[in-house]
Amino acid sequence: MKKVLILFAHPKFEKSRANAALIERLKDKAHVTFHDLYEHYPNFHIDVQREQELLVQHDIIIWHHPLYWYSSPAILKQWKDLVLEFNWAYGPKGKVLQNKTIFNVITTGGSREVYCSEGYNTFTINEFLRPYEQTANLCGMRYLPPFAVMGTHHLSDEDLLNYANQYEQLIDLLQGDFNATQLSNCFFLNDLEILTV
């Protein structure tokens, strides 16, 4: 069974309906490590060695965070800056993360429609997430499209429950024999046929 690491970054988790719903079932799921960055490092004093050990121990990494100003909350940038060291994560000797799978799970206030060339955010989510994609590429990791819960302000509790179910199914799917070809036409992991059925 593949092991999943959820790197969770929300500065005010206690106020987030959407994320509370998404996380609730995963917290105690077998082979899933839920790692709450803001709770562990309230002073941003990230323990690099511990973080690297966690990465080594897991096969699938998830950057789980709300999308703030088209990017992640600050601590996730801090995490990247400190943990993904030269000649460890990348560079001539940096091969530790190779062939691991990584992707973003995001929540956004704006709906899917506003993230496109015609919408007021002009660019797509995939375009905004390019820095994460390229980070994964440089580290030799397999980057998947994001799993996105969008328009959270207008989602009912039932909607959120559905998303939470999808999230859990997705993790089950990835832990099993997942075939990447299924992703050929997906901009979002949400679009996987298996999940939408």
Add this chain to the structure above:
Amino acid sequence: MSGSLLFEAIVFLAGAIICVSLAKRLGLSSVIGYLLAGVLIGPYVFGFIGEEGEDILHFAEFGVVVMLFLIGLEIEPKNFWNMRKSILGMGGIQVTLTIALTYIFFAIMGFEWQVALTVGMAVALSSTAIALQTIKEKGLMNTTFGSSSFSILLFQDIIVIFMIGALPLLSNSSDITEGDTAHTTGTLIESLPIGLQTLAIILSVVVIVLAGRFVVVPMLRKVAKTGVRELLIAAAFLIVFGISYLMEFVGLSPALGAFLGGVVLSTSEFKHELESTLEPFKNLLLGLFFMAVGASINFVVIAKSPLTIGGILLAIVIIKALVLFITGRIFKLKLDQNVLLTFSLAQVGEFAFVLLSFAFQLNILEQEQMDMMLVVTAVSMSLTPILALLNERLILPKIGTKELIKRPMDHIAKSQKVILVGFGHFGSTIGRFLRSHGVEATILDFDSNRVDFLRKMGFEVYYGDATRQDLLESAGIAEAKLLICATNKVSVAKAITKIVKEKYPHVGLMVRSKNRYDAYELLNLDVHNIYRETLDTSLTLASDALSKLGFRKYTLNRQVQNFIKYDEASLRRLATEPKRDDDYIFKARKELEQQEKLLENDFKRGIVAYDNHWDSDHIRKQLEKSNEA
């Protein structure tokens, strides 16, 4: 005119005050002022002080004794060892070359070889009093010139012991005249055969070293425990007087003994305390010494043979300057530094008085020769500040390469940038953390047991009352960047603050405060960096407690910072209020009400009232509002 002790005291003090302040106003060294005052009140100008000038010189030599004790205190045996190359090298070359050249000069002049050699030895010694006083006054101690001068002077201070030891060997008559009345009765050296005299000298050195370790330091600890300040002053003088007495009893120069005593005590925790206790006395006594030198310039002798004396003086100064310049060259001093060195040490020093009169006692010198050399010595000393002035105004400006950046002195323990007052639990944590960053603070503490213990652990800790300006001075506050006051006594913190604010405004002040009320007092003294020991720790505990109850750590972290910010602001608001008690209480009550209100507000809005942008509920509500509108 003279005779009354009071009258003499008035003459000396008034002369000093008038001439030194005049010299200072003209931008000259205080040494010039003292010397001028001495000449003026001496027997040949106003005649306030008559033939007794010599007695005064004898008394004022005590200033040199105290100074050498203080110099000794500054030289820890360890630094002494580190400086060995420049001390032995520079000092050795300077002394040997000067003796050789002077010997040749006087031999050519037709003096006996014993006379020429004695004069050569006397001349080789420069004036520690004048040179170091001038260097310190100008703040040049930390330049290569300063440390070179110090090395050479130190070598001279040591070699003079051997010179005095060697003088009896030069004496060709075994019947020693009854010289100085003060020395005739009961001095050991005179009662010993010549060969054993050297042994006596070595023995007395050993006695000083042992007594310092096993008698003086334990005594100082006892004195420190009483907590009576003036006892320490008494003890300091007891040490200096004691050494002087011992030395005179043996028949040696008290100054040398004092220097050795100083070196022995320099590793004790009382170093700074002794320094600051004796410093003011030293300066006054040195002033007296300089005045006595001025007063002792025998113008009658000069008038008898002005050309001979002038010639000898000129020759000696030129020989000394030449040798110093060559020494500087050999040790690769930069030109400007070398020129400074050349001019500052080109005089004949106070040890010459000792050597010459000793040589006279031993019948090596005739009265006339001694008088002449004493005049040369006194005049050359008086010339030093004037030469230095000429150098500074005329020569140095033409040499471009002034050493602008003060290099930390290689040898003498470099003056520290941070002074840490109080080394209890609070201060020691600070000290440890600074040290882990390579910052060695100069630590002052008032608990002599702790000081002793910490010194054994390898910390640089000194015993003393940090509210005394002179102690702060000797701890190097003039060059300090920061003073951290980690004492828990607000009275001490306030006293230090006042001194620093007034005298050393360039020093950054960081003060520990026990609580709000101490903080108010410090704020009213215009201290900006105040650290309440009750603030951070209690908030850390409170936020950990809330975390255990289920609150999120990052939010708590932000709230703690908010709380500190709020509390600091309220602290500053309250501190600026006038200190009328009733009014103050009224204000405090109002502030308390305000805080209650704020807490209540926090409660109503939920404890997490800030950082709304991270709160999606908040944003949604705003969205709804704007949609309704």
